[in-house]
Amino acid sequence: MLTAHCKGLPLRETIGKIDVMRLKSLRRQPYRAGFLQMGAYVLAGLWAGLRLIGRWQPDVIHVHFAVPAGALAWALSRLTRVPYVLTAHLGDVPGGVPEKTGKWFRWIFPFTRPIWRDAKRVVAVSGFTRGLALRYYGSWLRCHYRAPIEVIPNGVDLKALDPGELRANVTPRIVFAGRFMEQKNPLALVRVLSQLQDLRWQCVMLGDGPLLEETRREIAARGLADRFTLPGWVTPQEVLDWFRRSDLLFMPSLSEGLPVVGVQALAMGLAVVASRVGGFVDLVNDGENGSLHEPSDEDGMAESLRRLLSDNGSLKSGYHKRDLLRARQCSRELARKFDLTEVVRAYDELLREAAVP
Structure with a gap:
């Protein structure tokens, strides 16, 4: 190679x-x-x-x-x-x-x-x-x-990425994984989550890139420093370790092919809220294991996250009344086609x- x-x-x-x-x-x-x-x-x-x-x-x-x-x-x-x-x-x-x-x-x-x-x-x-x-x-x-x-x-090795028994965290944990660049739209993630300050959640943003420091400033300006963890560039194994401790992958990308982190997130049993772009369409059954939105629809993303995170994630009408744990289970089932x-x-x-x- x-x-x-x-x-x-x-x-x-x-x-x-x-x-x-x-x-x-x-x-x-x-x-x-x-x-x-x-x-x-x-x-x-x-x-x-x-x-x-x-x-x-x-x-x-x-x-x-x-x-x-x-x-x-x-x-x-x-x-x-x-x-x-x-x-x-x-x-x-x-x-x-x-x-x-x-x-x-x-x-x-x-x-x-x-x-x-x-x-x-x-x-x-x-x-x-x-x-x-x-x-x-x-x-x-x-x-x-x-x-x-x-x-x-x-593809991913489903046996190697077996998350074990899925359990939703009392304080839901949201994860973003990617380069801090315009394509991945990290600043939109901060803007969206700032609409949900009345809910309990924690978010870790994994990766490095030219927009990292601007993202840090945006988080601080919105008074969310205690809600976010930004460890910088991490190894592939560390990404999986963070996935194992999380409940939901949030990726408001402007464009994507078929993101490996998205496939890994399915295998690890994470619900997914993402932009309706590229390969994410293949990773999300809307209303079952998460939701898809136009990249510009930040209010729609916030509403979907609210439905998933409220009261430990009860999904309301339009989501077949599945809770956050059920959405995670659906992701694990969907991952089989990427074996x-x-x-x-x-x-x-x-x-x-x-x-x-």
């Missing part, structure tokens, strides 16, 4: 049966990479990839994200004739995260077409991502097996087909 190196991580390690090689690419932060870092990664990956392919002779290359990693896979495939499978997430597709990548795609879009055109197979992690990709690249795709773009979601076993089976079949000349 080739990936970018970040400070504090080894350049090479073996995880299970996977040999991980981290390439120096001038990247300083795990949650941010500019054009310089992306270009450095592609150049470093080209040299490392050619050596690896020459030594190991793989049957197929599997690349995540059309940009920048897709450019590396395309170049390696052209030089070695090894086919590649592309998995698109969201930010690598025009229109996926317009507030972050809109300006970039205005001038790099023509150069991304060959990446999609020459892929042996193309996968999207959600129906939303698939729709965007077809809109912008559908006429360029050559791969037409069962479908030009197949949907295989991000890693099925995701692995789907990729195994697809990669075997792609390896056939």
Whole structure:
């Protein structure tokens, strides 16, 4: 596995049966990479990839994200004739995260077409991502097996993430997990929860990013410092530990592919209140394990949270009178369709087909 190196991580390690090689690419932060870092990664990956392919002779290359990693896979495939499978997430597709990548795609879009055109197979992690990709690249795709773009979601190991017996906390605990950036809309979360100061709740916001300090200031300005915990960047295991102690995932994102934290939240039995964007549509059965709202509908989000959190979470009309605990149980049941076993089976079949000349 080739990936970018970040400070504090080894350049090479073996995880299970996977040999991980981290390439120096001038990247300083795990949650941010500019054009310089992306270009450095592609150049470093080209040299490392050619050596690896020459030594190991793989049957197929599997690349995540059309940009920048897709450019590396395309170049390696052209030089070695090894086919590649592309998995698109969201930010690598025009229109996926317009507030972050809109300006970039205005001038790099023509150069991304060959990446999609020459892929042996193309996968999207959600129906939303698939729709965007077809809109912008559908006429360029050559791969037409069962479908030009197949949907295989991000998966989780349900056995490893078993939360045990689900119990709602007396003081409900809300969790946010993601980069503190415009796409994740962390300031909206603070505004929404400020409408619920008459209720009992605690919120932890996991992650780091350019909006972290502004979020801290917003929390303080609204007199909510005693309600929030912001530990900063945390490890994947720490995310799961926080999920295990929480009741509800609140993500007012402006855009999403299929967020891994959302799938993990289902597996850990968390109710979900989120924006009606991207892959969240696949994670929430509205009124059963939570609710979905337009990103601009902060009042609607507040009302849904009030219904879940009031009197330890009694859900009123429109929510089938399910309480917070029942919503959590529904999430755990819904998580079954994201079981890693099925995701692995789907990729195994697809990669075997792609390896056939």
